[in-house]
Amino acid sequence: MANTPDDRKYADSHEWAFLEDDGTIRVGISDHAQELLGDLVFVELPEVGRTVGKGDECSVVESVKAASDIYSPVSGEIIAVNDSLEDEPELINQAAYDEGWIFVIQPVDESELDELLDNDAYLGSIEE
Amino acid sequence: MPFIPHSKLDTEQMLSTIGVDSIDDLFDEIPLSLRCNELNKIPQGLSEMEVTRLMRERASQDGRPLCFLGAGAYEHHIPAAVWELTTRGEFYSAYTPYQAEASQGTLQLLYEYQSMMASLMSMDVSNASLYDGSSALAEAVLMAVRANRQSKSKKILLPSTINPVYRQVTHAIVKNQGIELVEVPFDPVTGKTDQSALRQYSAEDFAALVIPQPNFFGVLEDVDVLTQWATSNKMLSIAVVNPMAMALLKPPGEWGEAGVDIVCGEGQPLGAPLASGGPYFGFMCCQQKHVRQMPGRIIGRTTDLDGKEGFTLTLQAREQHIRRSKATSNICTNQGLLVTAATIYMSLLGPEGLKKVALNSHKNTQLLVQRLEQIKGVKRVFSGSNFHECVLVLEADVEKIIASLAKDHHILAGLELSKYYPNLTNSLLVCATETRTEQDIEHFAVTLEKLL
Numbered sequence: 001m002a003n004t005p006d007d008r009k010y011a012d013s014h015e016w017a018f019l020e021d022d023g024t025i026r027v028g029i030s031d032h033a034q035e036l037l038g039d040l041v042f043v044e045l046p047e048v049g050r051t052v053g054k055g056d057e058c059s060v061v062e063s064v065k066a067a068s069d070i071y072s073p074v075s076g077e078i079i080a081v082n083d084s085l086e087d088e089p090e091l092i093n094q095a096a097y098d099e100g101w102i103f104v105i106q107p108v109d110e111s112e113l114d115e116l117l118d119n120d121a122y123l124g125s126i127e128e
Numbered sequence: 129m130p131f132i133p134h135s136k137l138d139t140e141q142m143l144s145t146i147g148v149d150s151i152d153d154l155f156d157e158i159p160l161s162l163r164c165n166e167l168n169k170i171p172q173g174l175s176e177m178e179v180t181r182l183m184r185e186r187a188s189q190d191g192r193p194l195c196f197l198g199a200g201a202y203e204h205h206i207p208a209a210v211w212e213l214t215t216r217g218e219f220y221s222a223y224t225p226y227q228a229e230a231s232q233g234t235l236q237l238l239y240e241y242q243s244m245m246a247s248l249m250s251m252d253v254s255n256a257s258l259y260d261g262s263s264a265l266a267e268a269v270l271m272a273v274r275a276n277r278q279s280k281s282k283k284i285l286l287p288s289t290i291n292p293v294y295r296q297v298t299h300a301i302v303k304n305q306g307i308e309l310v311e312v313p314f315d316p317v318t319g320k321t322d323q324s325a326l327r328q329y330s331a332e333d334f335a336a337l338v339i340p341q342p343n344f345f346g347v348l349e350d351v352d353v354l355t356q357w358a359t360s361n362k363m364l365s366i367a368v369v370n371p372m373a374m375a376l377l378k379p380p381g382e383w384g385e386a387g388v389d390i391v392c393g394e395g396q397p398l399g400a401p402l403a404s405g406g407p408y409f410g411f412m413c414c415q416q417k418h419v420r421q422m423p424g425r426i427i428g429r430t431t432d433l434d435g436k437e438g439f440t441l442t443l444q445a446r447e448q449h450i451r452r453s454k455a456t457s458n459i460c461t462n463q464g465l466l467v468t469a470a471t472i473y474m475s476l477l478g479p480e481g482l483k484k485v486a487l488n489s490h491k492n493t494q495l496l497v498q499r500l501e502q503i504k505g506v507k508r509v510f511s512g513s514n515f516h517e518c519v520l521v522l523e524a525d526v527e528k529i530i531a532s533l534a535k536d537h538h539i540l541a542g543l544e545l546s547k548y549y550p551n552l553t554n555s556l557l558v559c560a561t562e563t564r565t566e567q568d569i570e571h572f573a574v575t576l577e578k579l580l
Contacts (some may be wrong), residue, residue: 041445042420048275062420069454128183 002032002126005097009073009113010122016097017073017116020079025074025113028101029061029092032126037063040089045081046103052078054112059102061092074112080098080104132270133518136170144381157453194568196496197297197540198559199344200261200291201408202397204372204485205563206469207476210399214469221464228441234464239427240469248474248482249367249391250381251413255424257467261308261394262297264410265338265368266289267457268392269302269309271414272336272364275389275421279362281333287312287321289343290368309350310334314445316551319347319510319519326357336364339388341380344558346493346517347510355384371411372397373515375482376490380413390414390422399473400466409463410471419443425459488562489516492569498558499573505580509555517559519545522580524556529579537575548553 428442
């Protein structure tokens with residue numbers, strides 16, 4: 001069974017969104033998504049300071065067999081990116097929910113999180 | 129690769145596997161208004177016999193003129209072995225095979241091609257070619273806009289000394305992606321890009337500066353200064369070069385302090401004969417740091433599971449067979465056959481041979497210009513140094529003279545430029561490659577003199 005922690009929300013497009021104590025939202029891709037993609041070889045990070053809308057393409061993860069867009073799960077401003085991924089994209093394969101985070105967003109409206117799936121719903125969607 | 133057509137049953141099974149009713153449904157994402165449906169303007173088919181006759185008649189109209197015309201495509205001597213080898217059955221395919229790794233010979237050839245081009249340009253990486261020189265520039269512009277993340281603008285500085293056809297093609301390809309090409313004028317005395325005009329743009333945000341070498345007038349640009357100017361203004365630099373000239377001149381990887389970011393151009397001088405518009409091929413090289421934004425195929429050398437050397441397509445996750453409409457490029461193809469010829473051509477000549485061709489072309493052009501300048505009413509227009517082309521101005525109706533030389537004397541005199549540069553009336557862009565002899569030049573000069 002796929003690993004989906006219950007402390008965060010998920011998008012249909014396989015991103016996770018974790019609400020930090022300071023109100024920012026950390027974003028990455030699910031363990032299920034990294035498994036589908038296979039060994040990641042490159043991550044194109046978004047620019048810090050960029051404003052994105054919910055569902056906007058803002059990053060690309062590339063494996064040996066595919067390159068997939070990462071969509072922002074909420075609207076807001078990108079305030080940090082995981083620079084470690086530039087040299088170690090495999091962090092996403094190794095720890096999709098921790099060291100493999102991709103960017104942090106300052107949300108415009110925190111309640112957009114409610115529109116995302118909880119872990120059970122996400123799990124249901126990928127097991128269909 | 130065998131040609132095995134799908135049967136109706138195959139097609140139905142494939143459609144049902146992916147859950148689609150008809151082949152037309154696969155094209156749903158193209159709006160109906162953009163579909164041409166039927167090709168109404170295509171005439172009825174002809175039989176092989178009829179086509180052969182038609183083509184033979186057309187070909188005979190071409191004749192065998194004495195060529196002093198360049199302007200983007202150049203007549204160089206092509207050793208007989210080049211096309212003898214290129215048209216062998218093993219190589220004779222226009223494309224990289226779709227089951228690429230099954231064709232190790234083709235992949236190795238493309239790998240060798242990439243190595244030679246990267247070496248000639250002094251750049252880190254080359255792709256396995258693009259469609260032609262003009263679309264290669266368009267691809268380079270798109271690539272620069274993607275790669276320059278410091279720039280928020282989608283504006284490109286494009287000198288007016290670039291081949292005007294390249295400008296038109298590039299504009300056609302990039303305009304609908306919101307990219308603006310801003311023209312930089314040339315200095316009317318030297319024929320080089322006007323640096324004082326360029327400096328006016330220092331404060332503005334541009335993604336890249338395009339630098340031709342030699343430029344469309346055959347004049348050598350101040351490439352070090354231009355490259356450095358681009359870098360210090362946070363722009364990427366795109367070199368558009370004649371590959372033959374790079375055997376003689378400083379290659380783009382060494383321009384300025386750190387070299388240019390992207391190099392592109394027309395590969396025709398390397399082994400492709402002059403033909404009415406092609407097929408030729410485009411090339412592109414870049415610095416390692418930009419490689420993931422480079423369109424087109426790249427072949428890598430690797431070892432297989434048994435430790436044996438093998439060649440493979442690499443960095444293909446962003447290509448259209450995987451990314452479809454989101455691919456790095458959807459217009460890029462490679463010109464496998466022309467690249468095969470170029471690789472064999474470069475192998476046969478080697479660096480010294482290429483340099484000789486370039487040097488002799490340069491020398492012959494100097495001879496040609498000196499000789500023509502002795503004719504009353506013929507003057508050189510620009511003071512800048514030349515590679516193997518030069519702009520002259522004639523005290524006569526140049527269009528008429530070109531027509532008369534072609535029709536009555538079988539001489540292609542060159543290109544009149546006022547169609548592209550209204551200020552250059554009665555101008556003539558001439559070229560003499562290594563294939564022109566002193567006698568050819570004398571014959572041209574004497575014939576021209578009689579018409580003036």
